[in-house]
Amino acid sequence: MNESTLTRLKILVERAVRPVRAGTARKRKMREELLAHVVGVFEEEDARLGDERAALERTALRFGNPAEVTSRLQESVPAGDRIARFFEGRPGEAALWVPIRVACWASAWELVGVCAVLFLADWVTLLPREAMIIFGWVFLAPSVYFFGVAFLTDWIEKGVYDPAGVSRRRVALSAAGSLLFMLLFVAGAVWSAWPAGSDHLGLGALPFAGMLAACAVGLAWNLAHWNAPRRRYHEEWGRLPIEIPS
Amino acid sequence: METIQGDKLRGHLEEMVLSTLERGEAHGLEILHRLEEAGCGLLRLKEGSLYPALYRLEAAGAVKAAWESEPHGRRGARRRIYQLTPKGQRRLDAGRVEWRQFVRVLGGILGAPA
Numbered sequence: 001m002n003e004s005t006l007t008r009l010k011i012l013v014e015r016a017v018r019p020v021r022a023g024t025a026r027k028r029k030m031r032e033e034l035l036a037h038v039v040g041v042f043e044e045e046d047a048r049l050g051d052e053r054a055a056l057e058r059t060a061l062r063f064g065n066p067a068e069v070t071s072r073l074q075e076s077v078p079a080g081d082r083i084a085r086f087f088e089g090r091p092g093e094a095a096l097w098v099p100i101r102v103a104c105w106a107s108a109w110e111l112v113g114v115c116a117v118l119f120l121a122d123w124v125t126l127l128p129r130e131a132m133i134i135f136g137w138v139f140l141a142p143s144v145y146f147f148g149v150a151f152l153t154d155w156i157e158k159g160v161y162d163p164a165g166v167s168r169r170r171v172a173l174s175a176a177g178s179l180l181f182m183l184l185f186v187a188g189a190v191w192s193a194w195p196a197g198s199d200h201l202g203l204g205a206l207p208f209a210g211m212l213a214a215c216a217v218g219l220a221w222n223l224a225h226w227n228a229p230r231r232r233y234h235e236e237w238g239r240l241p242i243e244i245p246s
Numbered sequence: 247m248e249t250i251q252g253d254k255l256r257g258h259l260e261e262m263v264l265s266t267l268e269r270g271e272a273h274g275l276e277i278l279h280r281l282e283e284a285g286c287g288l289l290r291l292k293e294g295s296l297y298p299a300l301y302r303l304e305a306a307g308a309v310k311a312a313w314e315s316e317p318h319g320r321r322g323a324r325r326r327i328y329q330l331t332p333k334g335q336r337r338l339d340a341g342r343v344e345w346r347q348f349v350r351v352l353g354g355i356l357g358a359p360a
Contacts, residue, residue, distance in 0.1 A: 016294060029326075033274065033297060036323035040275045041293065064292030072298035078305055 001042070007240070008056055009038045015066035015242045022077045023084035024230060030073060031237065038063060098153075098223060103146035110140060148181045149216050149223075156217075157224035161231075178216045182209040259291075259299045261341035264308060264334050273314070273325040274300065300328060308334030 013034040017027055038059055045055035045062075063069070086101065152174055159170030266272065266280040274296055281289055303309045311326040330338070 030297070032323050033326050034294070036325045037274050037293065037297070039323055040325075062293050064294040066294075068292065069294035069298075072295050073301075076298040076301035076305070 001039070001046075005042070005052060005056065006039075009042060009059070010035060010237070011240050011242060012038055012060055012063055012066070014237060014240045016063075016069035016073065018237075018242055019070045020073045020077065021085070022074075023081050024234075025084070026077065026081060028233070097150070098227075100147065100150045103143045103150065106146060107140070107143040110143060145212070145216070148178070149220050152178050152181075152216055152220040153223045153227075156220050157227060160221075160224060161228040174220070175213075175217050178213040178220075182213040182216065258345075259295070260303055260308075261338060261345070263296070263299055263303065264330060264338040264341070267309060267328060267330040267334070268338065271327050271329040273327050275325075277328070303334065304328075306333075306337075307331060308337050 013031055017030050017034065020027060020030065022030075041062055042055050042059045045058040046052060049055050049058065155170060155174040155177070159167045159174060262281060263277055266277050266284070269280065272280065274293075277300075278291065278293055278296060281291065300309065300311070304311055308331060309328045310331055311328045313324050313326055316324065
């Protein structure tokens with residue numbers, strides 16, 4: 001089987017799978033399995049008919065109307081797949097949108113949590129100002145952290161997985177930027193204790209910020225590493241022309 | 247004799263798939279061959295519709311599937327091998343009882359007893 005025939009078989013599969021609203025992993029499974037099927041059918045028909053063009057036509061006939069297959073595939077997607085789709089994002093989009101979505105989701109729940117705890121317990125008038133600030137910061141800190149990870153992921157993805165090649169300078173800047181961001185993050189958490197607690201800041205904050213920076217770089221690296229083959233896969237299948245010529 | 251296709255098969259495809267898997271594990275194309283063989287060539291399935299049925303059966307726990315370890319010469323595409331589970335066997339047994347009743351009742355109405 002030559003490359004042109006394989007591409008035509010992929011187009012046959014993509015006509016049915018692309019319109020399906022489902023998570024990336026589920027659609028990838030559909031594509032691979034349906035492709036294996038149509039390749040098997042084509043080989044059978046080619047062996048029987050001895051003509052590639054006729055075998056391709058018979059394969060398409062046996063496969064059925066792509067719109068009908070799409071409809072059946074859509075019925076097989078469980079309702080819970082929406083959650084996977086929300087966190088995975090749209091096909092081909094940058095990895096930074098995953099932590100941004102997580103951060104937005106976390107922020108929304110944190111806001112609900114803070115409001116519920118403070119107002120239902122009538123604590124607004126009871127807590128001192130400094131405690132309120134620390135309380136609020138503790139709740140908001142995960143969202144701020146994930147927003148930072150989002151931008152770090154984008155820089156690392158571009159630095160390591162750019163088609164032009166690895167940019168060590170960009171990766172080094174990402175790591176340095178992460179450390180600076182975490183220092184500001186930790187400083188922001190303890191600013192209400194300045195200048196009285198400034199000695200503690202030097203001893204405790206720097207290693208803590210370093211640890212958070214290392215975690216952020218590791219998390220961003222893994223996200224970028226996870227997303228790079230995913231984007232290449234979507235680009236490969238997304239390029240296939242699925243419109244039926246009139 | 248005319249072939250059986252389309253709407254007449256809808257609603258029975260899943261039980262037919264479970265029945266073929268009773269003979270042993272198989273991938274999608276093999277399942278189709280078994281159905282054609284058992285149907286004496288009179289079944290006309292749109293092959294693309296088999297996989298949504300398999301996915302529904304898998305989600306219901308009636309079958310389980312695993313990817314084969316390599317494509318075996320097929321250009322970059324692996325097949326999934328499906329196996330009947332105990333839950334699928336119970337569903338098949340229930341489906342057979344239901345079918346026998348269906349055939350008996352309709353046969354009586356149409357004057358064509360089984």
